[in-house]
Amino acid sequence: xxxxxxxxxxxxxxxxxxxxxxxxxxxxxxxxxxxxxxxxxxxxxxxxxxxxxxxxxxxxxxxxxxxxxxxxxxxxxxxxxxxxxxxxxxxxxxxxxxxxxxxxxxxxxxxxxxxxxxxxxxxxxxxxxxxxxxxxxxxxxxxxxxxxxxxxxxxxxxxxxxxxxxxxxxxxxxxxxxxxxxxxxxxxxxxxxxxxxxxxxxxxxxxxxxxxxxxxxxxxxxxxxxxxxxxxxxxxxxxxxxxxxxxxxxxxxxxxxxxxxxxxxxxxxxxxxxxxxxxxxxxxxxxxxxxxxxxxxxxxxxxxxxxxxxxxxxxxxxxxxxxxxxxxxxxxxxxxxxxxxxxxxxxxxxxxxxxxxxxxxxxxxxxxxxxxxxxxxxxxxxxxxxxxxxxxxxxxxxxxxxxxxxxxxxxxxxxxxxxxxxxxxxxxxxxxxxxxxxxxxxxx
Ligand code: PEP
Ligand code: CO
Numbered sequence: 001x002x003x004x005x006x007x008x009x010x011x012x013x014x015x016x017x018x019x020x021x022x023x024x025x026x027x028x029x030x031x032x033x034x035x036x037x038x039x040x041x042x043x044x045x046x047x048x049x050x051x052x053x054x055x056x057x058x059x060x061x062x063x064x065x066x067x068x069x070x071x072x073x074x075x076x077x078x079x080x081x082x083x084x085x086x087x088x089x090x091x092x093x094x095x096x097x098x099x100x101x102x103x104x105x106x107x108x109x110x111x112x113x114x115x116x117x118x119x120x121x122x123x124x125x126x127x128x129x130x131x132x133x134x135x136x137x138x139x140x141x142x143x144x145x146x147x148x149x150x151x152x153x154x155x156x157x158x159x160x161x162x163x164x165x166x167x168x169x170x171x172x173x174x175x176x177x178x179x180x181x182x183x184x185x186x187x188x189x190x191x192x193x194x195x196x197x198x199x200x201x202x203x204x205x206x207x208x209x210x211x212x213x214x215x216x217x218x219x220x221x222x223x224x225x226x227x228x229x230x231x232x233x234x235x236x237x238x239x240x241x242x243x244x245x246x247x248x249x250x251x252x253x254x255x256x257x258x259x260x261x262x263x264x265x266x267x268x269x270x271x272x273x274x275x276x277x278x279x280x281x282x283x284x285x286x287x288x289x290x291x292x293x294x295x296x297x298x299x300x301x302x303x304x305x306x307x308x309x310x311x312x313x314x315x316x317x318x319x320x321x322x323x324x325x326x327x328x329x330x331x332x333x334x335x336x337x338x339x340x341x342x343x344x345x346x347x348x349x350x351x352x353x354x355x356x357x358x359x360x361x362x363x364x365x366x367x368x369x370x371x372x373x374x375x376x377x378x379x380x381x382x383x384x385x386x387x388x389x390x391x392x393x394x395x396x397x398x399x400x401x402x403x404x405x406x407x408x409x410x411x412x413x414x415x416x417x418x419x420x421x422x423x424x425x426x427x428x429x430x431x432x433x434x435x436x437x438x439x440x441x442x443x444x
Pocket of ligand 2: 068422
């Protein structure tokens with residue numbers, strides 16, 4: 001079948017809900033087709049070449065952010081705090097793990113959620129559609145709010161544009177300058193139980209920066225003030241992706257201009273499904289989420305479709321097996337795909353296989369399970385002789401109480417449980433994880 005940006009439409013799409021007013025959806029798509037791209041082909045190629053370097057063992061990819069962005073949470077502070085923690089995590093991985101880090105946010109487009117059920121009944125009330133992310137419908141459990149509304153797609157676009165505008169300014173300006181790294185850490189150290197570790201790291205960073213400063217002064221290299229920061233989301237809602245697909249003005253190649261990196265979820269990675277059909281035609285780097293049931297054969301079929309030329313940096317395999325299944329699932333996929341000669345970035349998502357229900361019924365995750373799955377990943381990669389290249393996380397810069405650890409017990413979950421989808425690591429948990437992961441990597 002030949003590819004076009006709309007060829008996915010010939011395939012059944014159970015994860016794309018029916019709109020009560022299809023004409024209004026088309027009008028919104030037509031508007032979006034004329035709007036500016038959110039990312040540019042040159043940036044997308046740059047990310048792909050960074051990921052190619054990661055696949056060769058020379059770098060780490062850190063992908064982190066909200067499970068789902070929300071219109072109600074859109075403000076400067078949320079964007080800044082999340083960006084800051086990602087920079088800090090990257091800094092820890094760089095200095096402790098001694099590898100360059102590619103930073104990718106789950107941000108500026110992460111507005112559509114796959115659901116296991118199309119409808120639900122809450123508290124014995126009438127059956128209503130499930131929430132599918134702010135790009136599609138509202139979280140409030142009423143029939144009216146849950147009806148898919150095309151205006152939401154445009155609002156998600158504008159929020160993404162404004163978010164990226166701020167992130168580009170932060171990444172390009174002095175805020176991300178490595179010389180401020182000690183300051184970001186010190187800010188945090190004030191009220192952290194792992195204060196000593198940060199102080200040691202801050203000292204080490206300063207020492208290294210002094211060496212680098214001396215080197216730069218002697219070599220007259222330009223002062224490095226900016227970092228690269230990329231956006232990503234699950235390529236779930238294909239009407240949005242299609243409407244933002246553009247052709248590279250230099251080569252004519254199709255680019256998904258909604259984000260630098262797009263991934264395909266555990267529920268939509270059918271090799272003959274519409275999501276693969278769309279992604280196979282764009283040049284962006286793509287991720288494939290692989291749960292405990294992902295067989296190496298079906299992942300190979302996906303790779304044949306998404307990356308027939310076996311281009312380095314094109315595909316990242318994000319394994320999210322859960323701590324108890326991790327060794328079995330990771331070993332099998334890594335062993336079989338490596339034997340088949342497949343070039344991929346191996347990445348762990350230690351979040352999505354470790355979701356449990358607390359006694360109150362609320363969804364949570366244990367930091368200890370998350371750490372255990374990361375540890376297993378590094379060990380399995382070592383045994384199989386591949387590079388543990390990526391870490392995919394759900395986190396926020398806020399002090400939420402959504403995941404369990406020494407400081408957040410079941411009774412504490414209700415204190416600041418703010419996610420509209422999955423439980424995220426808070427700032428302290430994210431940094432603790434970065435330290436642990438960096439130490440595992442440093443042992444390699
Ligand atoms: C997610 O990343 O939020 C998600 C739904 O993941 P998965 O497809 O792996 O379940
Ligand atoms: Co999630």
